[in-house]
Amino acid sequence: MDNALDACEEAQVLPDIYISIKKTGPEMFRIIVEDNGPGIVPKQVPFVYGKLLYGSRFHQIRQTRGQQGIGISAAVLYAQLTSGIPTVVISRTGAKEPAHQFEIQIKIETNEPDVISDKVVEWDRIHGTRVQIEFKSTMSAKKKLLEYLKYTSVVNPHARFRVELDDESFTFERVSQEVIACPVAIQPHPHGIEFGQLKRMAAASDEKLLDFLVNGFSRVGKKTAQEMCDKAGLKATVKVNGLPAEELKNLLAAMQSVAVPAPPTTQCLSPIGEDLIRRGLDKEFQMDFVSARTRPSSVYSGHPFVVEAAIGYGGRLEPEGNAIILRFANRVPLMYQQGACAVTECVSNVNWKAYNISQQGLPLGPVLLLVHVASTNVPFTSESKDAIASIPEIEKEIVLALQDLGRELKTFLSRRDRNKLAEDRARAVCAVIPEIAAKVSEIVEKPLVDTTPIEGRLMKKLIAKKWTTDGNVTIEVNNYTSSDVEISVYDISADNAAGADMPPAFSTEMDGQFTKVWKMAIPKHTVWRVTYPGKGGGMLDIRGIEDNKKMVVDLDV
């Protein structure tokens, strides 16, 4: 799947990916992954699938999901060892080209592809690739798999995933129609290079040392290159492909000790962007509040990186327990070893209590945190690529992003609490106090005390109330403000308001719900009232006045 997404990005098409997992026997499963990417030229297919470490992107310095070329060929090998069934690959590179179907295995002794069959077939896709692998497995990780797809969909909002698991099918729809820009490869930075890479580059070059440094590395000018030559004790004119390993080592040390400006970051990285993260999260998690932050790009040990984070609150999130943490590296969800990951450590290190969120190590409550680290070389703690290593430069960026989002969430929460308080007060004053008045008047055996003066004094607003008694619905609008108002009352319920003592200006029906609208002018400190036979319920709204000057209370609730 990661390969499919990478391929679509390179070809600048909106990914449309199909995944199918079917049980074919006891503990045997057939996996199909199909994409609409650019396809693979037939000559290359056997190598991509049938040779370990055939990484097409191994030496490129840009942000990609896959890197070393281990994943897919390892899967082919695993299938071969557990089921003995060869992997079937169909690929097509364009409308004018026919689709090719291969059956592939790996010659284990030599790590060379073993093509069992290769034939031209009919295929409905114009371009794309389809891989069918059959191996031994279980469905115990089904929940994790669906989570993986859901999270992948969050950070790839331009992609559509269709999934068939046994007999169930799921679709993760795309919310963005924009093709994301494919990251452009840059030259390696002298501070971010390893010996093996330098040796390979040197061997492949016929340039002189100075030119090799200037042309082969980013941000190295003639002056800097000369400084490196001097430090390494090498002549600027020496041919690099003749340098012995010992001298290359000196050269590498010199390259890394000379000050070089940070590598360019804009083209080689492809952050998701604040807007798309928000849309992606909105799509998969229904929350009350979402905010995202893309930090400016930065560099560690010569590798450009950018940190993105998002925070979500409320809605359908679990109100109790630890916050959900979604971790991504180059748009790939990290599913395992949450505890060992630098992201988790950063989340724990932020003082969430300062943002009105409870915390026990991790923040608690209906909180979702997303952290995406994009880099030309994401530092993982191990080869399984489950957890991001603790790199101070990256951690600093993560913490800054989270703090920034925490502040935004705090603003949201305090505004929400203020609204809640105002609503709570309105409910007390408009609904409960009249009931206290009724009961108390009954106890002391005196006439019913009128509580509208209390309302008016406290609220200084336009107050609309609706209640039902003896089969009659009454709507009352009190203008406690200090100015005359012209407003409309919208009353939506199952009652049609026939027989109202004041007929609505208009009334429409939809699915058994009637929308009744009254328009009127209410001078200050006066009351407008309508009564009609009905059952009440539904919803009431006032339009034509600012939100902070009105209060709507349904007394039946």
Next chain:
Amino acid sequence: MSKEELDARAMKALMGIASAWYDQMKGGEIPSISLPTRTKYNIEYDDASEVWKYGDKESLRTAATAKTATHLLKMAYVIGFVKTQLRENRSSTLREMYYISEGWKRAKFGAQDESNFLVEDLEIISDVPREGFHLRPEENGASVYGPMRIREPTRRGPKLIHCQDDVGEAGYSIPNNVENLELVDHDAKFLIAMETGGMYDRLIENGFDEEYNAILLHLKGQPARSSRRLLNRISQTWNLPILVFTDGDPWSYRIYASVAYGAIKSAHMSELLATPKAQFLGLQPSDIRDYNLPSDKLSDKDVEALNAELTDPRFATEYWKKQINLQLELGLKSEQQAFAARGLDFVTKKYLPARLTEMGVI
């Protein structure tokens, strides 16, 4: 106070609350009520009456939020309910009132606790015990056995009862409302209130009441209000020594404290419910040592509770400091029935006579 007087006082107090709210609302004010803060930080020792009472920290409850407004609404409904009960001369249990509130719509109680708490609030505000509202507690009172006569008004007319001659072996059951109980006369030297039924039965079976002219009272664990009120009245009316005999662990010492000094939950009623003259008989930590009683190790919670008692003003006497520190040193606790290890007669023949002599009671 007679029943009629109490009823009249209750009615007047409740109507006073309702009238105050009526006047507040008539004047365009949000109804409110002020109550003492009901936490242990607002409990003070009253030198004159020698009991613990609420201090003068008050909190004002104003119906300005949905929560407090609903609380006041519930209070209004309870007042209305009690008014009807008083007028019709009926009574109900707290639990019955909780079920009756089902029909009160918005004023309905969420849980039994809520109605109990609200009734306590009303007791505090009106200075009338709940018996005056014709509200009965759920659990029945404990029992008493000994040379005393009481007159109980029953639905079949007043009954004169001798608490040895006219009752079975289980004793006289203390009614929920002891206000109307008349303490006629007695032939007792002292009263022992016991935590466990086992010890109560042991003393009756061994004839301890006859031999020493003792009134025996079974507290049934944490004592009910009616038991505490009866102890208070016996102490005041007959001026008899009151002795409390419990297990030898920190939780049982608190039973003694609630009899002698009152509980936080009912600090507003301390003058009626506490018996400051009550003395602690045992089981003392020194008894565990002196009689080498079978014992259990103190748990961490026990140790915690003992340490809390060391800082509790109610236990701030030389006697308690010595006993509690001794217990912490021993690291042991014993039940009062552990005396059985020395024979069934040991407690009545040896321990109690010795201890009562030491206390100067016999």
